[in-house]
Amino acid sequence: MLIVQISDLHIVEKGQKTLGVAPMAENLSKAIAHINQLLPQPDLVLATGDITNNLTLAEAEHAVQLLNELNCPYFVIPGNHDNREVLLQAFSGPAIPGCFEGMINYTIENHPVRLIGVDSTKPNTVGGHMCQKRLDWLEAQLNEELKKPTIIFMHHPPVKAGVLEADYDGFVGASELGAIVEKFTNIERIICGHIHLPTHTKWHGTIVSTAPSMGMQLGLDLTMTKPSEFYLTVPGYQIHHYTKHHDLVTHTAYVGNMDGPYSFA
Ligand SMILES: [Fe+2]
Ligand SMILES: [Fe+2]
Incomplete structure (x- = not known):
């Protein structure tokens, strides 16, 4: 099974660049073309949040239009640059197959790896958040x-990763989440x-990893x-x-023009 993860798309309205400089729609299109020619083809694509940059419907609809160019099914969860209701309105089809009490939580079944998407956002908050309802839902x-074998996918890493965006933004409920995670060896x-x-950290018996962005490193x-x-x-x-x-x-x-390939012989 091949699972592609894209993250931090930060799509703005058509014809604009994110924060005036980053051509994120163009970058996403290039990445999608790259993904569409992977062999074997991915079973699905997960977009782990910050789909939009300014939380608007126009941005989310632009993202839908771009993501619909993927040849395989894709799934979306929110980040701190997204509004849940806006995403639900724009991605009205299979990209968000479930919700739990207004939060974008769902499980993707019927694959060799089980995929559990958890909404780690709290409105008007930059850092991660796991309330008791979400923790109970996840444990169930x-x-x-x-x-x-199971993958949990969410926007915010619950680890202290040694960079401001993880450690300063923080993650309320990380230790409670860790206490659940360490019960499940799968x-x-x-x-x-x-x-x-891109980072990888051992955490509560599993590995927390983060993905690069669509071109705002x-x-x-x-x-x-x-x-x-960035x-x-x-x-x-x-x-x-x-x-x-x-x-x-x-x-x-990485999606770019690289010199090569050259033979190792
Ligand atoms: Fe982001
Ligand atoms: Fe974010």
Whole structure:
């Protein structure tokens, strides 16, 4: 099974650039063309939040139009740059197959890997949030399948990743989430976005990973003293490959013109 994860699309209205500089619609289109020619083809694409930049319906509808160019099914969860109601209105079809008490939580079944999408947002809040209702919902979902390999996907990483966007923005309820996660040894990954950098961290018996963005890469500052900045880069995305050996292997793909290939011989 091949699961593609794209994150932090930050789509704005047609004809505009995000924050005046980042051509995010163009980047997303290039990434989609790249994904559409992958062999084998992905079973599905997960978009892990920050679909829009300014939470508007026009932006979400623009994102729908772009994402509909994917050849395979895709699924969406919100980030802190999204409005749940707006996403629900724009993505009225199978991209959001379920909701729980107004939050965009759902489980994708009938694949070799079970995929549980959790809404980690709280309106008007930058950081992550897990309320008791969401935690109870997640634990109930996990209890339904104790053996099947499972991925949890959500926007905010619940780890302290050593960069401002994770550590300063924070994640209310992270320790409560961790206490649930460590009960289930079948959780292969918790895959997230938000920090616009690819990272991997061991956490409560599983691995939390974050995806690169669609071309607004966080300026890496491990001193956590500089103001948040981003660089215009080629778009990147994750390919989570559940192999015939039953291992989940994660690759990071970058969409750009590279010189090569050259032979190793
Ligand atoms: Fe983002
Ligand atoms: Fe975010």
